[in-house]
Amino acid sequence: MSKTVKIRKGADLNLVGTADKVSASVSSKTFVVKPTDFHNVTPKLLVKVGHEVKAGTPLFFDKYSDRVKFSSPVSGEVIEINRGEKRKLLEIKILADQEIKYAEATPKTGSREEVVQTLCDNGLWPFIKQRPYDVIARPEDTPKAIHVSAFDTNPLAADKDFVLHGREADFQNGLDVLAKLTDGKVHLNVHASKTTSDVFLKAKNVEINTFYGPHPSGNVGVQVHHVDPVNKGEKVWVVSPEGVAQIGKFFATGQYDASRVVALAGSMVEKPKYFKTLQGAEVGSILEGNLKAGDTRVVSGSVLTGEQIQADGYLGFYDSTITVIPEGKDPQFLGWIAPNFNKFSFSRTFFSWLMPGKQYNLNTNTNGEPRALVVTGQYEHVFPMEIYPQYLIKAMITEDIEKMEGLGVFEVAPEDFALAEFSCTSKMPLQDIVRESLDLMQKEVG
Amino acid sequence: MKALEQLMEKMKPNKDAKFPLAYWVWDGTYTFLFTPGHVTKKGVHVRDAVDLKRTMFTVIIALLPALLFGIWNTGHQHYLALGEFTALNEGFMDKVIFGLIKVLPLVVVSYGVGLGIEFIFCSINKHPIQEGFLVSGMLIPLCMPVEVPLWMVAVATAFAVVIGKEVFGGTGMNILNPALTARAFLFFAYPTKMSGNAVWVSTDVDQGQQVVDSFSGATALGNLAETVGKPVGDAANDSILAMFSTDGMYSLYNSFMGFIPGSVGETSAVAILIGAAILLITGIGSWRIMLSMLLGGLAMGYIFNAFAVNDFMTLDPIHQIMLGGFMFGMVFMATDPVSAAQTNKGKWIYGFLAGFLAIMIRVFNPAYPEGVMMAILFMNVMAPTIDHFVVQSNINKRMKRAKVATA
Numbered sequence: 086m087s088k089t090v091k092i093r094k095g096a097d098l099n100l101v102g103t104a105d106k107v108s109a110s111v112s113s114k115t116f117v118v119k120p121t122d123f124h125n126v127t128p129k130l131l132v133k134v135g136h137e138v139k140a141g142t143p144l145f146f147d148k149y150s151d152r153v154k155f156s157s158p159v160s161g162e163v164i165e166i167n168r169g170e171k172r173k174l175l176e177i178k179i180l181a182d183q184e185i186k187y188a189e190a191t192p193k194t195g196s197r198e199e200v201v202q203t204l205c206d207n208g209l210w211p212f213i214k215q216r217p218y219d220v221i222a223r224p225e226d227t228p229k230a231i232h233v234s235a236f237d238t239n240p241l242a243a244d245k246d247f248v249l250h251g252r253e254a255d256f257q258n259g260l261d262v263l264a265k266l267t268d269g270k271v272h273l274n275v276h277a278s279k280t281t282s283d284v285f286l287k288a289k290n291v292e293i294n295t296f297y298g299p300h301p302s303g304n305v306g307v308q309v310h311h312v313d314p315v316n317k318g319e320k321v322w323v324v325s326p327e328g329v330a331q332i333g334k335f336f337a338t339g340q341y342d343a344s345r346v347v348a349l350a351g352s353m354v355e356k357p358k359y360f361k362t363l364q365g366a367e368v369g370s371i372l373e374g375n376l377k378a379g380d381t382r383v384v385s386g387s388v389l390t391g392e393q394i395q396a397d398g399y400l401g402f403y404d405s406t407i408t409v410i411p412e413g414k415d416p417q418f419l420g421w422i423a424p425n426f427n428k429f430s431f432s433r434t435f436f437s438w439l440m441p442g443k444q445y446n447l448n449t450n451t452n453g454e455p456r457a458l459v460v461t462g463q464y465e466h467v468f469p470m471e472i473y474p475q476y477l478i479k480a481m482i483t484e485d486i487e488k489m490e491g492l493g494v495f496e497v498a499p500e501d502f503a504l505a506e507f508s509c510t511s512k513m514p515l516q517d518i519v520r521e522s523l524d525l526m527q528k529e530v531g
Numbered sequence: 532m533k534a535l536e537q538l539m540e541k542m543k544p545n546k547d548a549k550f551p552l553a554y555w556v557w558d559g560t561y562t563f564l565f566t567p568g569h570v571t572k573k574g575v576h577v578r579d580a581v582d583l584k585r586t587m588f589t590v591i592i593a594l595l596p597a598l599l600f601g602i603w604n605t606g607h608q609h610y611l612a613l614g615e616f617t618a619l620n621e622g623f624m625d626k627v628i629f630g631l632i633k634v635l636p637l638v639v640v641s642y643g644v645g646l647g648i649e650f651i652f653c654s655i656n657k658h659p660i661q662e663g664f665l666v667s668g669m670l671i672p673l674c675m676p677v678e679v680p681l682w683m684v685a686v687a688t689a690f691a692v693v694i695g696k697e698v699f700g701g702t703g704m705n706i707l708n709p710a711l712t713a714r715a716f717l718f719f720a721y722p723t724k725m726s727g728n729a730v731w732v733s734t735d736v737d738q739g740q741q742v743v744d745s746f747s748g749a750t751a752l753g754n755l756a757e758t759v760g761k762p763v764g765d766a767a768n769d770s771i772l773a774m775f776s777t778d779g780m781y782s783l784y785n786s787f788m789g790f791i792p793g794s795v796g797e798t799s800a801v802a803i804l805i806g807a808a809i810l811l812i813t814g815i816g817s818w819r820i821m822l823s824m825l826l827g828g829l830a831m832g833y834i835f836n837a838f839a840v841n842d843f844m845t846l847d848p849i850h851q852i853m854l855g856g857f858m859f860g861m862v863f864m865a866t867d868p869v870s871a872a873q874t875n876k877g878k879w880i881y882g883f884l885a886g887f888l889a890i891m892i893r894v895f896n897p898a899y900p901e902g903v904m905m906a907i908l909f910m911n912v913m914a915p916t917i918d919h920f921v922v923q924s925n926i927n928k929r930m931k932r933a934k935v936a937t938a
Contacts, residue, residue, distance in 0.1 A: 316929075319936065410576065412570055417566040421588055422585070425580060431581075435581065448577070449577060450568065451570065454659060456702070456703075458703050459583060460583075461873040471925065475873065491926035503575055506574055510579075511703075516573075
């Protein structure tokens, strides 16, 4: 049965700099694959500097789940392998060819096992993530359901309708492939007003669930919670729509086509719009000539969940948004009492609640220092799950495994706490706390 | 402002000193003057504009009407006792000046002692000063009788900060409301100075002045307590009940406006309700707690009405909650997020029981006219238990769901 879910808690952050729905092609010279995009993956390299690779050639695999391989988005030459502290593998950089050459592959769709093997061998498996723990799924598992969120409610996030425009066939094909992976259902979760594209609304052989309400209704974890929550010992797999389309295209043509439409947004961008590029693209070529003067922060992903990158850094594997916002390094005189009409707050101690339609230009200032947890009820306000977020966070801080299980740790991912982290008066690093606890749970419970 | 900022930067003491008191005092001052230019690093890249400083100062702003009214009323009650300026609109400046002379020292002592101790603990624990005491430091003088000796305020504040808060780990960790801890400490340690008829109204007289004969110095609740033990309608109570009639000293109007003796900040329901409005509009005070505590108090009042065996119990419930510290406790004490229940369901139960018990203690045990203080402290202790059951029901639900799924 398709479900209709109304999300009441939460809020949309209304920021300046939404990307205009026009796209330009841009060709970056270099591309990288960042093993750090894949949480808990211990990379084992398959290539060396100087090797020629094709689009789809595996670059490394996971030491602890060695069937899962990670592919190059372009064809070209491996020119750099960057390592950090303790020789941790950070980036594999590829100098792209003029014309993309695709690695040859013959997708097999016979049995479930053949599909799994095809996905693993060709670097498509990393698109499949799992709940609990928000990590890449294990090929040995069988999930009780697969969820695809067809909309992104993060501030300034790329519009999935626009990003997947014209890719009906790929997307449908991808859904059909995913259907072979589970005994349960494939759920496609759409938004009642935000989702208008037929790519999603006319998708077949899936359960289409309709969601109402503000962010974080687009978080797939929130959707899973309301449609069919994860219990202890169960696995639910989640795939982004971009991933579904890429899987679909691969099974139709045998090509690892990493092309992706990416939104460039944020208040520090002159002309926010969409760009057609490939995953792992160098963002310098996208930002070039399009940034306002000033101290800026470039984020791969949204301002709530993304990762800070350099202005000549690279797009993350899972990201379809690049956000550029101002840094906020200036102290403010008597900031605690100033009226601050231009600042945004969920609390009504500022005037932003009187101006609901206003768009805000937020910078990276923390607006205060970390403090002990004093205020209550604040996380609950933006946390649309039947979970007591503050109690769960406290159980996480004290590493109380039994309590965490009871309070629903298997159902959450760091991104689900992003809005609570934003609103926290005490400036707690909630996403960090959740990530560490999920790692602990995975180690202890499995 | 740039110049001030540079000056502050120049004065920055050494953070790594053995006992970095100077640094943390400087840090407290600097962050008071300037919201620091810290930027986000991991996790969210933008942050909500609110911080604990703004939250706490909003509460202080909400307390200002009660403070200002308390200053005036201290003077007003004093001159009433002397039989001068008995009309409300007479001698405004005299009353305010007298009130300031009496109330400001209480505020100064409370903040001085409390912040001093907080800074010492900060230096020991090497963490920045937390804003929690800013509110406690204002609540303490407002819930004291005006004639309480300053040294007792100092002792009580020290007790509240050290035993009420720091031993539990500081701001955010305490079980009891620190301001009520201070008040309860004095109430039990020095009962003669915290109750009775001699402490509520200042009767300091200058040469040539004298207290009028009819002056009693008792509070409304003190008077009502005397009616307990006699049947309803006992003739001995008539003079007391007359004070609660429409033109009596404790008429509903007077108790609502606050023209009656009592602790500095607690008498005026109007001033407190202005504060409540500020807390509710900004969302800082929990409406659940305020509403449920109001309902709890009224419910107990009506139950007493129905089963009245003495004149105290027959008092109109609306009138009942205007007296004593009920409104003040409801708006400013019970809503302290740290010591109150933390779940939304828990807040309803916590507030209702606090109101219910406050009126019950007040009437059943006239030795403790301040039932509100006892009730809120008791509910502070019970709050974690209430929350435990609320949270446990969520856990049980999840466990049950998991069992169904595996079965």
